[in-house]
Amino acid sequence: MKKIIHVDMDCFYAQVEMRDNPALRNVPLGIGGLPGTRSVLCTSNYIARKFGVKSAMPTDYAVKLCPNLVVIAPNFKKYSEASEIIQSIFHHYSPLVEPVSLDEAYLDVSDAESATSIALEIKKAILDRTGLTASVGVAPNKFLAKIASDWKKPDGIFVIPPVNVEVFVKTLPVKLIPGIGKKGKEIFDSLGVKTCDDLKKIPHEVLNQYFGKFSYTLYQYAKGIDDREVISDWERKSLSVETTFPKDIREENILQLELLDLYEEMYSRLEAHFDEEGEKILKKIFVKVKFNDFSRTTCEETLHSHDFADWRKLLLADYFKPLLSHCLQKKGNAVRLIGLGVRFVTQEEFNPVQLSLLPFCG
Ligand code: TTP
Numbered sequence: 001m002k003k004i005i006h007v008d009m010d011c012f013y014a015q016v017e018m019r020d021n022p023a024l025r026n027v028p029l030g031i032g033g034l035p036g037t038r039s040v041l042c043t044s045n046y047i048a049r050k051f052g053v054k055s056a057m058p059t060d061y062a063v064k065l066c067p068n069l070v071v072i073a074p075n076f077k078k079y080s081e082a083s084e085i086i087q088s089i090f091h092h093y094s095p096l097v098e099p100v101s102l103d104e105a106y107l108d109v110s111d112a113e114s115a116t117s118i119a120l121e122i123k124k125a126i127l128d129r130t131g132l133t134a135s136v137g138v139a140p141n142k143f144l145a146k147i148a149s150d151w152k153k154p155d156g157i158f159v160i161p162p163v164n165v166e167v168f169v170k171t172l173p174v175k176l177i178p179g180i181g182k183k184g185k186e187i188f189d190s191l192g193v194k195t196c197d198d199l200k201k202i203p204h205e206v207l208n209q210y211f212g213k214f215s216y217t218l219y220q221y222a223k224g225i226d227d228r229e230v231i232s233d234w235e236r237k238s239l240s241v242e243t244t245f246p247k248d249i250r251e252e253n254i255l256q257l258e259l260l261d262l263y264e265e266m267y268s269r270l271e272a273h274f275d276e277e278g279e280k281i282l283k284k285i286f287v288k289v290k291f292n293d294f295s296r297t298t299c300e301e302t303l304h305s306h307d308f309a310d311w312r313k314l315l316l317a318d319y320f321k322p323l324l325s326h327c328l329q330k331k332g333n334a335v336r337l338i339g340l341g342v343r344f345v346t347q348e349e350f351n352p353v354q355l356s357l358l359p360f361c362g
Pocket residue numbers: 008009010011012013014041042043044055056101103104153154359360361362
């Protein structure tokens with residue numbers, strides 16, 4: 001059973017502005033395009049929300065709902081700075097962190113004894129280091145952790161332990177399921193579905209008619225099940241294998257034989273890695289050598305491939321042999337260790353625009 005934490009900052013942009021200007025703390029506040037400019041709000045503080053003011057609402061309409069609304073333009077630099085700090089806090093607690101936006105992330109802390117203690121520590125660290133409050137959910141999967149972080153907002157923590165899942169989802173309103181927008185709510189209303197328990201009773205073909213492929217996910221959620229992994233933002237940029245010999249080796253032909261063994265190992269490691277995380281395009285291959293005086297050298301070659309399919313052709317053992325020879329020519333010493341590996345084209349090189357981290361203020 002997994003242990004997932006979902007962290008979401010409270011009225012993020014608005015809270016940063018309230019932190020930096022006490023005069024904004026007790027007034028209804030909207031962050032976004034100014035009135036009269038036909039633009040929308042990015043968010044609002046909790047006082048403004050009482051008037052119905054919310055994210056993505058046209059500012060002019062928000063001012064009609066709340067005539068005393070104070071509206072200020074967003075300052076993305078400040079929000080990015082706060083975001084970097086919270087992200088570094090997350091990485092302190094788990095290598096498995098999936099940022100969803102500037103103010104939100106999932107953490108997989110399945111190895112920890114108490115996910116709840118970690119969640120409390122994270123809340124405290126965020127407050128200490130940024131002066132901002134976050135709400136945190138702890139649950140056995142991403143779907144429930146996200147629902148949980150919203151449950152006690154602002155400055156809240158809510159834990160759904162595995163034993164409570166069944167009871168919790170029974171009465172969970174379907175409109176809270178992430179991905180159910182206005183249209184989804186209308187469909188559920190027309191079907192008389194209010195809770196996840198109601199949802200489970202709707203026949204497959206009926207749900208499928210309205211939601212298509214998403215209907216399977218909906219059934220799973222209604223049972224409290226979500227198998228999605230936390231996908232870490234840490235990306236493997238290379239993969240290599242190496243071996244240290246029991247005795248230093250001087251003869252190149254023996255080293256070339258050792259290289260073949262290592263090649264086999266690297267090949268199967270790479271296959272397993274691609275199976276697990278999807279294929280990546282190879283950018284370079286390299287061989288490294290450590291001599292008996294502990295000096296090191298690496299020789300690498302750039303590969304000219306533009307697709308995923310031909311990695312097997314590019315990774316022939318014969319391509320590594322000249323690289324080993326080059327390394328050995330650099331020094332006449334006996335060899336302690338050899339290694340070989342590949343470097344990948346990174347996501348960023350492949351697709352330089354990181355859409356998920358762009359602010360989506362209209
Ligand atoms: P959210 O976490 O959705 O909202 P929030 O943090 O303001 O409020 P809550 O306490 O309910 O979590 O979004 C985070 C920030 O992203 C938000 O402060 C502003 C920005 N944002 C937009 O720019 N446009 C939008 O439509 C939304 C929803 C958010």
